[in-house]
Amino acid sequence: MSGTALLLVLAAAVCHASWNVVAHGVSRIGTPFLWWGAVASAVLWLPVVPFTGGLGGSVGGLALGAGVSAVLHVVYMVVLQRGYAAGSLSTVYATARGTGPAVSAVLAVLLLGERLSALAAIGIAVVVAGVVATGLVDRRPRQAPAPVDGAAAIADGAAAPASTGGASEEPAPRADAAPRRRRRLDPGIAWGLLTGLAIASYTIWDAHALRTWELSPVSFMVGVTAVEVLFYTATLGRRRRELLDVVRAHWPRVLAFGVLSPMSYILVLVAIQTTPVALVAPARETSVVMVAVFGALVLREGSVAKRLTASVVVLGGIALLAL
Template structure:
């Protein structure tokens, strides 16, 4: 992995952990309403960048491009809904590591088996270290019933992470869709897909109070969600999935610290010790 790719992915990891903190803080809000507000706000905030890109480059999306963006949107929608449900039941420093560990390991395995990517022995060792560290973090204490429910949603979220990681890699490489258009199309698609559910009679009355209580979190996530993934998509254009996906897991360290310090989730020392395994894995992958 090049130094530029490493910087992109590590920056993405910090942004990703930060917006997950915001989502966890809003976990008691209605999940559909909160995710819809984030997607709608993100669509508005990122419109100038997407439209500017189209105007400057003269890019025109084909029907095939629109189709693969729609597929990505569906996978990301499942991911966001499951993740928000997981945060309703479990700690940030439990759900996040489980989800982030399951996804990249599966993505790397699929990339190696089906996309002819061949990391060397050091790369494979790094992937295994990252996975081991992530799962140690997720099980650093004896889980409660609520934790087990959160872990279940975290595992399901990880399946969607693996699916959209592999899918989106093909979208930006094989189908040559610009990362910013894939990202923006996903936000717009999520806002449109959730609008019927968010605007039902029952949920419509929740929009104003959710916005008033979580305005800062909505706007913060609206900026950080696309930014964190845009950096990864750019890295995907010239780096293999089997190295990009695991290195993103440095965000787990950030999430554990945020959960321990800002959310008082406890068990910080043991979870940080387990997270040190991830650092070793990241360094191994970066040097492979």
């Protein structure tokens, strides 16, 4: 990976981590906040389009590429939230963010004709291992999850709602039932794998669309957010009455989301125009580490030592990708 591409991806990770931190605490608002976030993203970035390549090489390609990408992002969010409803946050998130870049790398080689060196393959494996470790180092025993809004996760790995399930008051299980319970597959892992596949799907499609139709990353991102506005409008239902209250109470976070969330992915899209997706996808997951370390140092969530150790592993993998 070139130095320029690495800087783009790391800058994208900083933007991604930043808006997750900014959005921390409002993710449970769900669709009304996401509606405003998508509107802000489209409105704030639309004036930038003429200065960043316009609509790109093909208007038809832009419409098809952004439309399909928006659908894939919506599928990603729906699957992610089903996972949070069925499994623990740490398991689903770590499995998804680890599976996503790994599957993206494989699909990039098979579908996009990319080639990887042995050193790059090792780097990808190290990054994925570090990202998964970041999510699992402080994993707690599974509790019954509380219901969450079906669209509460923000696009492309947003600040996810925390698990709030309480302790069970049911009688202790019989001893003979324990082995059967231990053999059951953790639903969080299954949903995490499906979420990772969704991440890989939109990553590969977006790379294909930009390269095939020579699209501008900014206009592409604006197109995706515009379609997402339509989706959120259709799913608001009775929650439309909450829109004004949400924007009055959280307009600084809406604006921050509208700037930082698209910027984080635009930088990634710029990078994949000249750099193999197989390298970009794992490198962008450093945002997961940044948020985890912030949570440990500032919010006192989990073990600082364990998360820093996992971060060192990820940085080691990034170093291998940069060689």
